Amino acid sequence: MDTTPPKDTARGAAVRAEGLGVEGARGWAFRHLDLAAEPGALIAVTGPSGSGRTCALLALTGRMRISAGHAEVAGLRLPRHMSAVRRISALAHVPGVSELDPALTVAEHLRERALLDRRFSGSPLTLLRPRRERAAKARARIDAALNASGLDVEELPKGLRTSVRDLERLETLRLSVGLALIGRPRLLAVDDVDLKLSDAEREQAWAMLRAVAADGVTVLAVCSQAPEQAVVVSTDERPKADDEAETATETDKEGADDAGTEAGRA
Template sequence: MGAEAEERPHGAAVVADGLGLKGPRGWAFREVTFRAEPGSLVTIEGPSGSGRTCLLLALTGRMKAQEGSAEVGGLPLPRKMAAVRRISALGQVPGVSELDPAFTVAEHLRERALLQRRYDGSVRALLRRPAERAAATRARIEEAVAAAGLDLSALPKGERTSVRDLERLEALRLSTALALIGRPRLLAVDDTDLKLSDADRAEAWTLLRAVAAAGTTVLAVCSEAPEDTLRITTLAATTDPDATEAAAEPDAEAAEPDGTEPKTPAEKPAPDADTGTATPDATDTDTDTGTSTDHTTEEGAADALAETGRA
């Protein structure tokens, strides 16, 4: 009982202070400052191409910032990127962590559980009898599926349903379940509300609130964040390249990949420039606002992503 309690996820505090990341043609994000307590639901909102994904990847140790500092669970970034990757997990992140459309739901779950057991299992766990290991794997899968609210019996072919046949909300639940199999302290999800109806969007946020309430800190990229979350906003810049935009939230995109995860193509850049923004302090009722001192660009974000092999 005691050992099992020690394995249960506990959220990682996330702190950023003047965080910035630059690509060859400009800043992907800059002057990002905020603090999130363990078990917080942190939303990174803004238009597509405004640097949201790069910020998400930088805060999970998968992209290397060049300016400022950050800590995740007390681990400093970028110095401890590998350690941060070990305590964080990616849900859906297009081009980085994606579901294979040809796999079934059961195949995805079994593969992730086996990989998790292979790479982070204790020596004692590896020495268990096969029947015990199989039971532990099933229990971990069932726990993650329940936490993600994925009802396997409601799928068209149950757990044998192919990913290509899943509705978008179901795919979000599956990718969240896969991430939770590792019992991370930090869960990151991209494009949370993309192509969801109002009802499905509400269910998606209910899911992520539940994950956070259970103790795992959640970072979620979206186009419009619920008001009850710690919001970090990325904004499109004005046409004046010297203009600076300030807001009560931040912006991001740049790169250093996690060797355990696939490298795949990036989001397509749009023609406008972006501006990194400021962020709130989750520990106070008031918010602290940082201001970018230089404009950021979609080109900078796209170039930073390209350096990870995503473009």
């Protein structure tokens, strides 16, 4: 049997999921997630805090193993092709996974990300090119990523020498997205997009991600409230049969408790 992953050369990545779930040591992080989105879509992952939104984001980018159901990203089946999905996706603003170092400057983060991209994503043949040519190419890629994220370094307190700790919340989000875009991913996953943002900042953040999606990159964004014109999926949804079963179980338990109480009184 041919196990070669299907080829999909579109800029964005189509995302499909059916009955997706992740289970950990403490139980299910989320279950029964269904999703169908075309390349270049803006996908909003909603649900209350603690409902497994970040786990869903990590599962769909090949960074967390699926426990139930199945998913495909750009035709790559999960969990079989997790490493391939990781290569075409990028994370932005995920606590504990892709956090920015508050002590580093914007320039240091950009330089580090460009070096990592050249080391792990580029062809070894690029090392044979003149240093000046490689530097110009890296600079162009950084400029394009910053432009896409809307981060204007000239407006920062110290320009490129501004430390991350001195950035505003929206600026931090823009920088994180810009760093992720340097690798030219087909799927961009962003956590907690609207956390601690004002209404005006929230609109700017979604405008940025819509522009990224309009450029062809599929965007998967965790949020508390989905924006307009987004494919919405919730980690808090369960099939009706499960709800009825749980209700019946709770009713039976209450009946058993009542019976036990009556027995005790007798």
